[in-house]
Amino acid sequence: MKKDKPDQIPNHVTDIILESVSDGVFTVDHEWRITSFNHAAEEITGVPRDKALGKYCWSVFRSNMCEIDCALRRTMKEGKRFVDTAAYIVDSKKRRIPVVVSTSLLKDESGIVLGGVETFRDMSLVDELRRELDARYQVGDMVSRSPSMHRIFTILPQVAQSDSTVLIQGETGTGKELLSRAIHELSPRRGKPFIAINCGAFPDTLLESELFGYKAGAFTNATKDKPGRFAAAEGGTILLDEIGDLSAAFQVRLLRVLQERTFQPLGGTKSVKANVRVIASANKNLAGMVKKGTFRQDLFYRINVVRLDLPPLRERKEDVPMLVEHFIARLNRLRGRSVTGISQKALALLLSHDYPGNIRELENSIEHAFVLCPDGEIEPHCLPDNLRALVSRPTTNAKIDTALQSVEAQVILDALKRNKFNRLEAARDLGIHKSTLFRKIKMLGIDLPKIDGRTKRKRVH
């Protein structure tokens, strides 16, 4: 406010302005009693103005700052403004609402302090957007913070747009199907069908009618036409899962379909055009099968246009904490539960396992834990037996600690190596603070080479 004031804005105009802004605004007197409360403040807190006026601000605002570090209190004490402090409030429905808060002194024309002003903004939407925008770690339903997966995430939008055939290789449970769905969802074909078929699950004759359908009369029980999966996927994407399991004869048939982009239903006379994007997946190394002569080279070339290799979970253990968090959040949502997280010991057990079943196995372990741990944190005793082998063996506590620590040391060392011993990057990679990393390096006695990567390495983004 200027000292040599021009015409003053009449009071009722300031009221109108206050009522129309989207930020919550309230003022308090020296006793912390609310003296004004605007419309947005009612909306955000859910407290009607007539109930708020005259009440202590903390009984209306109920934020995590009130008791410990009240911004308004600091402003009143130090006479300073505070801008954009992040906090949360809890409304009458027990919901936490993230807010940012700014505070300043409320003075009259002669400069006498009447109390304080607090403005606050509802950040729920922003928080949600931010979570969605964190695409560095999430594509579709897939989460990962490992560099090998990030290479895939980075090129995925282009791969999806290109409409070319994609070959996805990876052990069972590494997310091949999830990745194909993500490709479909990022492609112009999104909104059209996505059809998956497991080629290894059918004998040739059945697979043929499953894929291409049949005409009435094609065989004894075929009383009417039945469209196959290719027809069902028209305009969309088909995933030929476990393509390495195809018989030699069927490989020839499929090759022709992929070359000509047409197929013939069983018992039909006309070929049908197929506008379908093909994604193939294999849990075996197809190139190796080609060398051994069990997979046709020409078919391999036809599907190996773009190849994505999903690394097994044991080669990206740094993903375990994030995946655990992801599965807990999802199961909480699905089952209306409130499991809060996982204890350090339980997480260490999960980190020390090798996961032959990869992410599916980890997911199943968390589901198992949800059955045994009704709420609170997931503890070691909630995990499946095979994971707990480490604890149930008659070892002393000291031994368990050592085992856990050596796993931890390994995970840290891997992260350091991946990041060329740049500690800051390694800490970021692990999702921990750098001082935590320093402390752990010291505590676990991890030997570091003299270089620290900070000076040499350039960030690539």
Added chain:
Amino acid sequence: MKVALTVWENRISPLFDCARTLLIVDITDQTATNRYFEPFHCESPSSRAAKLSDLKVQVLVCGAVSDLFANMIEAHGIRIIPFVAGAVDEVIDAYLTGTISSSKFQMPGCGTARDNGYRKKN
């Protein structure tokens, strides 16, 4: 029977989630026979619930509380009287005389039925 109150200075703490002091009150025949403070520094919902349970608390009187904490505590069989405001002594008296749910001790906009909170216009 033991009743716990989350307290701040001489009032009920505004928000249970980050309250730092518990006042435990032993009650026999509707009179408070003993009271003492307990530090309440644990932070996660599970550890807060476990602490209350370890202290053999049967009823919790607190200010605002978010559902994650409330659910966890109720799962331990502890009854919660939430959204209470006021001076500690008055609140204890009100509890003993069965008048704690009167609007005098309710946080604004948190009452039940008639005294409902503000409704958002959509």
